[in-house]
Amino acid sequence: MARGWFLPVAVVLGFVFLYAPIISLVVFSFNESRLVTVWGGFSTRWYGELLRDRQILGAAWISLQVAFASATVATAIGTLAAFVLTRFGGFRGRLLLTGMATAPLVMPEVITGLSLLLLFVSMELTLGWPAGRGLTTIIIAHTTFCAAFVAVIAQSRLRDMDESLEEAARDLGAGPVRVFFDITLPVIAPALVAGWLLAFTLSLDDLVIASFVSGPGASTLPMVIFSKVRLGVSPDVNALATIIIGIVAVSVVTAGVLIRRRAKREG
Amino acid sequence: MNALTRSPVWRGTAWLFGRLGLSGRGLVIAIPMLWFLVFFLVPFFVLGRISLAEPRIALPPYTPLFERGPDGSLQIIASLENYWFLWEDALYRNAYLSSIRIAVISTVFALLIGYPIAYYIARSPEPRQSILLLMVILPFWTSFLLRVYAWMGFLRREGVINNMLMSMGVIDTPLVMLQTDFAVLIGIVYTYLPFMILPLYANLTKLDSAHLEAAADLGASPMVTFFTVTLPLSMPGIIAGSMLVFIPAIGEYVIPALLGGPDTLMIGRVLWDEFFSSRDWPVASAVAIVMLVLVVAPIMWLQSVQNRRELD
Numbered sequence: 001m002a003r004g005w006f007l008p009v010a011v012v013l014g015f016v017f018l019y020a021p022i023i024s025l026v027v028f029s030f031n032e033s034r035l036v037t038v039w040g041g042f043s044t045r046w047y048g049e050l051l052r053d054r055q056i057l058g059a060a061w062i063s064l065q066v067a068f069a070s071a072t073v074a075t076a077i078g079t080l081a082a083f084v085l086t087r088f089g090g091f092r093g094r095l096l097l098t099g100m101a102t103a104p105l106v107m108p109e110v111i112t113g114l115s116l117l118l119l120f121v122s123m124e125l126t127l128g129w130p131a132g133r134g135l136t137t138i139i140i141a142h143t144t145f146c147a148a149f150v151a152v153i154a155q156s157r158l159r160d161m162d163e164s165l166e167e168a169a170r171d172l173g174a175g176p177v178r179v180f181f182d183i184t185l186p187v188i189a190p191a192l193v194a195g196w197l198l199a200f201t202l203s204l205d206d207l208v209i210a211s212f213v214s215g216p217g218a219s220t221l222p223m224v225i226f227s228k229v230r231l232g233v234s235p236d237v238n239a240l241a242t243i244i245i246g247i248v249a250v251s252v253v254t255a256g257v258l259i260r261r262r263a264k265r266e267g
Numbered sequence: 268m269n270a271l272t273r274s275p276v277w278r279g280t281a282w283l284f285g286r287l288g289l290s291g292r293g294l295v296i297a298i299p300m301l302w303f304l305v306f307f308l309v310p311f312f313v314l315g316r317i318s319l320a321e322p323r324i325a326l327p328p329y330t331p332l333f334e335r336g337p338d339g340s341l342q343i344i345a346s347l348e349n350y351w352f353l354w355e356d357a358l359y360r361n362a363y364l365s366s367i368r369i370a371v372i373s374t375v376f377a378l379l380i381g382y383p384i385a386y387y388i389a390r391s392p393e394p395r396q397s398i399l400l401l402m403v404i405l406p407f408w409t410s411f412l413l414r415v416y417a418w419m420g421f422l423r424r425e426g427v428i429n430n431m432l433m434s435m436g437v438i439d440t441p442l443v444m445l446q447t448d449f450a451v452l453i454g455i456v457y458t459y460l461p462f463m464i465l466p467l468y469a470n471l472t473k474l475d476s477a478h479l480e481a482a483a484d485l486g487a488s489p490m491v492t493f494f495t496v497t498l499p500l501s502m503p504g505i506i507a508g509s510m511l512v513f514i515p516a517i518g519e520y521v522i523p524a525l526l527g528g529p530d531t532l533m534i535g536r537v538l539w540d541e542f543f544s545s546r547d548w549p550v551a552s553a554v555a556i557v558m559l560v561l562v563v564a565p566i567m568w569l570q571s572v573q574n575r576r577e578l579d
Contacts, residue, residue, distance in 0.1 A: 006383075007383055007386070007387050008387070010380075010383035010384070011383060011384050011387045014380050014381075014383070014460075015384075015402065017380065017457065017460075018402075018403070018457070018460065019406070020421075021414065021417035021420075021421050021457070022406060022409065024417065024420060024421060025417040025420065028420065038425065038430075077298065077299050077302050078299075080295060080298050081299035081303070084299060088292065088295075088296065093300060096300075097296075097300055097303065098570075100303035100307050102570060103566055104307060106510070106511060106514040106515055106562075106566060106569065107514075107566075108517055108519070108535060108558060109515070109518065109520065109535075110535045110539060110558075111314075111518060111555045111558060112310075114314065114538065114542060114551060114552065115310035115311055115313065115314040115555065116306065116310050118310065118314055118317055118548070118552065119306070119309060119313050121327050122313050122327075125327065140306060141306075143302075143306075144302070144303070144306045144307055147299070147302070147303075176291065176292075177291070198408075201408055204410070205411050207412055208520050208521065208539075211543075212542075222412050225412055225413070226412060226521070229412075229416050229419070229525065230524070232419075233416070233419050233423070237413070238420075240413075241409075241410065241413040241416070241417070244409060244413065245409050245413075248408045249405065252401070252404075252405055252408055253401075256397075256401050260394075260397070
């Protein structure tokens, strides 16, 4: 299987499959014609229309706020979960925490969304909090599944990390809190940055869970896009997609180059 | 940091927790534990409890679990009626079966497409390996919704594929691809392909090449080596990747809603409509609980595979 034509052809076709739809999305965002897939000449008019669309801009602002808050809280909780699972050995409830920190990764979104909504409604009836649904409930929901992703990334970094550094600090008399902040955290920091970024994009991207737990007046960007796209293809969505893809591609490639450089310098 | 641990506030708090019988260690465990308990585990119990209620037109739109009877006694109101309703109505049964069928078929296709790619990447020299890996992950970072939307432009009647085939003269009339089960399959395979490739790659890259050399030395052809050595050894990667595709695919809503036709039955879509259109919360909860039962076994399998990998 290592030789011959089969493998390279399969790989090339696989990458065409992954990238062709994205490339066509970008190309047709510069299309003059409203008929998204018929070429009517080069134009940037859809970008102009996008920037004048108050509904989309408002939703984008809400999404950014939600993503920033959820990614930050999720990074804290996910890191703690990962630290506890990799450094604390056996404790009561370990298996439970392992399960709860991994199941959100694969749990179908409709189940997570509906069950969280029902929790918020029951809590409001019995505890009086959260009053109504909106930004807060979306942030809590996103934090929960994003924390699971951060926990996975942080755990793999904590496992790979050389524990003798922490032992040395302890032998020199540092307390557990100091060891964590002075040794562990700086070492795993790049992984946490990656985790934060992943959490940020996952939150920015979520439609299903947000639809369940949001209230009136708190429509996130995916919710607005979805209601537009449901009615058919629309060129300003292509323009929006191109902007998002551009930002993501530039930042992922930059991060990749930076990590490689660092690895070269250290290695 | 030293300044912080020496500050009176810090010491006071530490003393207080000590008096309450809470160690720092216990507190560190408690934070993530409580968060996931309250916002991940408890919601399932709420879900289960509301699946036993009856719908009513009020706020909240379901009957309470406890109610005072006419004589003042506390009564528990719970019925399995919603589950009986799901069992009796062919719509729900077919939706579950069709979801499982679509999820299984897309998992198989994701495996068939993903395995060669993962194998090729794992066998590539650096820096090609890192670049290819980055190319697999890159689409995963861009919006999932927009990637599904991209397929709408590809598959529709006046879409890219039809235009291309017509201009090449392969077909005279446009093919109907959008709003079919076929489109849903493509959408699922496309969306979840990175989830298949990454665990496979992680597994294949650790494969000891000594095994392959030994097989070759003993006269096995590359084909025989692949099927008798590589494939069995990569089983944990195959299981992990397949479960990462299968489990979310079962409950998928966005893909059937955008790419599927009105007759594409998937349980995630049925749940969504039951909740947002019919506003029947108890039935929607029952649908979710049955779906949860369906995915629990695959989730356990995934976790046991991952635990074994950690022990190795």
